[in-house]
Amino acid sequence: FGLNTISVSATDLAGNTSAAQRKVTYDNIKPTLAVTSPSADIATNQTPMTIIGTVSDLTDVLVTVATGTYVYTPVVSGGLFGQDIAFLEDRLYPIIVTAMDLSGNQTSVTRNIIFDATPPVIIGTPLDITIEATSNAGMAVTYTLPTAVDAVDGPVAVSCAPASGSVFPLGRTSVTCSASDKTGNTT
Secondary structure, three states: OEEEEEEEEEEOOOOOEEEEEEEEEEOOOOOEEEEEEOOOOEEEOOOOEEEEEEEEOOOOEEEEEEOOOOEEOOOEEOOEEEEEEOOOOOEEEEEEEEEEEOOOOEEEEEEEEEEOOOOOEEEOOOOOOOOOOOOOOOEEOOOOOOEEEEOOOEEEOEEEEOOOOOEEOOOOOOOEEEEEOOOOOEO
């Protein structure tokens, strides 16, 4: 990297001379780029999401944020940038942030964002059960737990309350089962 002066002169057959100088900056140093939020690949159910980072270089820098579908040019102020990204469907979004200086040197950072706003589906909820209690204290009731599948996470755990094997009091008792995926969507 450096500032160079190029001098050019020309002389014709009669001895007349003309000269010119140009200053040329040689730049082969890539911009420094950091994406601070998100700081790693993540799964989220939040939209829009803000991509935040910092950039520095010895010359002006153009920062772009590409989602595979859209390309954004965030405003860079004092080396800081932020760009809101709206997710339209549940899927993986590779977010590529690129900083390019005036000489064409560039640096890129990629964050893989899994957007998942759809809750899991519970399969095989138990049918109503009628059991004859053997005492006034109630009866232990065992039932088959349902399963749950999430479109992004695959099979997810199901929890039910009261749990299978618990002592149910006399009368009608409702069992509530729930399943949550990694981004917190719950059924």
